[in-house]
Amino acid sequence: MENQQLSFEQILNATVRMLRTTWKAKLCLFLQQDDQGDLCVRACDGISTGKIAGLRVDPSQGGIGQCFAKNKIVETDATTSLGALSAVIKPYIRKDQKFVLVPVFGETRVLGILFFGPFPKKEKILPREAELRSAGALCAVLSAHWRLYQWMSNFVPQLNHELRTPLTAVQGSIGMVLGGMFGQVGNDVKEMLEMAQKGCERTVRAIEEYINTQNPK
Amino acid sequence: MKVLVAEDDPDIQVILKMVLTRLGKCDVSITFQGDQVFPMAKANHPGLILLDVMLPEMSGFEICKALKADPETQSIPIIFLTARSMPAEIHEAMTLGALGYLAKPFDPMALVGQINQILAPLKISIGA
Secondary structure (H helix, E strand, O other), X not given: OOOOOOOHHHHHHHHHHHHHHHOOOOEEEEEEEOOOOEEEEEEEEOXXXXXXXXXXXXXXXXXXXXXXXXXXXXXXXXXOOOOHHHHHXXXXXXXXXXXXXXXXXOOOOEEEEEEEEEEEOOOOOXXXXXXXXXXXXXXXXXXXXXXXXXXXXXXXXXXXXXXXXHHHHHHXXXXXXXXXXXXXXXXXXXXXXXXXXXXXXXXXXXXXHHHHHHOOO | XXXXXXXXOHHHHHHHHHHXXXXXOOEEEEEOOHHHHHHHHHHHOOOEEEXXXXXXXXXXXXXXXXXXXXXXXXXOOXXXXXXXXXXXXXXXXXXXXXXXXXXXXXXXXXXHXXXXXXXXXXXXXXXX
């Protein structure tokens, strides 16, 4: 079997597709709150991902607010309580149907929403809360890994740079003295500087080993 | 040879100036500001540019792109000398048209030789 490495985006999209199929819904979205408080479609099966203009989390308002503020699974007919999201899912909205909003709960707070639907209004969804919560938890885990991956992608090159820059000055100065640019130095001084140089080289090797093992792929 | 160095760390500036002047026999101009590189290159026509990646105002990658896009500066060889040495960063620099890439920290006594190795295909060298 081919060892194909999937991106987090592909994994999240495959997950919402799996959830949509399992729940026999036409649409499944994973909406994640970004650092600015906006909600983004992080993964979906039905519409394109990206930012939805004007979609924010207002804890005092609507299904999304309730879901976030109370960590509560919410059923809604999507006509009034979804704000900017309603326009995006308009083709899926029917009078006799409803959508389900499942909080995606991280360690301490709601990170986003899993949005399923439409379901017939009479269909009993809430009794299956444990299943819905598990689906939310799955998205929370994937989302946390994705954020960690993004953080590592920035952190590792930054760390590499921040460690190498001061070492350049240290190793460069020692190298010039040992190289005789300022005349000959005594054996004792030379021995000490060689020790310092070896220490620098060891540090560079350690950085390279760290980069090679920690760089997320 | 006139060499333009873009480096924002003052300690490394001193080392590079000393090495390139004494060992490389170069006429060295240094700037710490990214947005100064392009006008300096246009005004002084250096034979070589040593470019850091992380510079104030304009990154080394942006500078390289600008230099390669201008007919007056596009033939100036550019060597990146930087602590940004992740494979993706090296790849980006080379894609933008840099002649070579040297990672920090470097051995000052070997630097002239390393630069000459990169310049060899152009049949030019420093330090002679």
